[in-house]
Amino acid sequence: xxxxxxxxxxxxxxxxxxxxxxxxxxxxxxxxxxxxYASALYVGMEWTESRDARFAPLKGIYGDIFGGFLIKxxxxxxxxxxxxxxxxxxxxxxxxxxAVQRAIVRDPAINFFMDEANVLFYGIKDGKLYVFxxxxxxxxxxxxxxxxxxxxxxxxESAREEVRGS
Numbered sequence: 001x002x003x004x005x006x007x008x009x010x011x012x013x014x015x016x017x018x019x020x021x022x023x024x025x026x027x028x029x030x031x032x033x034x035x036x037y038a039s040a041l042y043v044g045m046e047w048t049e050s051r052d053a054r055f056a057p058l059k060g061i062y063g064d065i066f067g068g069f070l071i072k073x074x075x076x077x078x079x080x081x082x083x084x085x086x087x088x089x090x091x092x093x094x095x096x097x098x099a100v101q102r103a104i105v106r107d108p109a110i111n112f113f114m115d116e117a118n119v120l121f122y123g124i125k126d127g128k129l130y131v132f133x134x135x136x137x138x139x140x141x142x143x144x145x146x147x148x149x150x151x152x153x154x155x156x157e158s159a160r161e162e163v164r165g166s
Contacts, residue, residue, distance in 0.1 A: 002063060002064075003063045003064070004059075004060060004061050004062045004063025004064070004065060005060055005061045005063070005145065005146060005149070006041060006061055006062065006063075006065065006068070006070070006077060006149075007028060007041055007063055007065060009146070009149055009150060009153070010028075010030050010039055010041070010070070011030075013030075013150075013153070014030040014031055014037075014039070015030070017029055017030050017041075018030070018032055019043075020032070020040075022040055022042070023085055023086065025042050025043075025044065025083070025085065026042070026043040026044060027040045027041060027042050027043060027068070028040070028041045028043060028065070029041075035072060036072050036160055037071055037072060037157065037160070038069075038071075038072050039068065039069060039070045039071060039072075040068050040069050041065040041067075041068035041077070042065055042066055042067050042068050042079075042083075042085060043064060043065055043066075044064070044065075044066055044081070045062055045063070045064050045065055045066040045080060045081065046064075047059060051080070055080055055091070055111075057111045057124055057125075058080070058111060058113055058124070061113065061124065061145070062077075062080060065077075066079055066080045066081045066083065067079035067080060067081075067083075067085060067088050068088075069087070069088070070153065071153060071156050071157065071160070072160075073087060074116055074117065074156050075114055075115075075116055075122075075152070075153075075156070076088050076089065076114060076115050076116075077113065077114050078090065078091040078093075078094040078112075078113050078114060078115075079091060089115065091113065094112060094113070094115060094121070095112055097115075097118075097121070099118075099119075099121055099132060099134035100112050100121050100132065102132070102134075102137065103121060103123070103130075103132035103139050106139050107125065107130070107139065109125045109126075110123040110124065110125045110130050110139075111123050111124050111125065112132075116152075116156075118134070119133065119134050119135055120132070120133055120134070121134065122152070124145055127144060127145055128141050128142070128143060128144060128145060128148070129141070129142045129143065129144075129145045129148035129149060129152075130142065131152075
């Protein structure tokens, strides 16, 4: 399986990953020397016929990873396998969250897979990234998934820089 979109974005931004073992699971990690920007994607996703059927829209995003943390645990990519990683939702648990349920009622075609601080929930539909804000109850399209994910990460990193600089 080739690298998914998340891994390609992280590699483009930060360079090649370091492979480590995190919580007993192989992980590709970036920025290990700078914890404020560290990211880890857990390796070991094997796409089977049933997983293809359940998670087809997410296959290109995940590739051979099954979940992870981006930018020091700010963005949490839900786990697709029946494994436990402290701090990460299983995809089914994420989709059962009341906020995500409210968003799904508005548009059941969106596949939610990632959250930010349990307030912003990200999903995809028709090649676009969507965000549901649980505080304002707003659902918005952020545009094509790759540039939208880059923008989300840029904004989070800019916020980190402002906090570091104060």
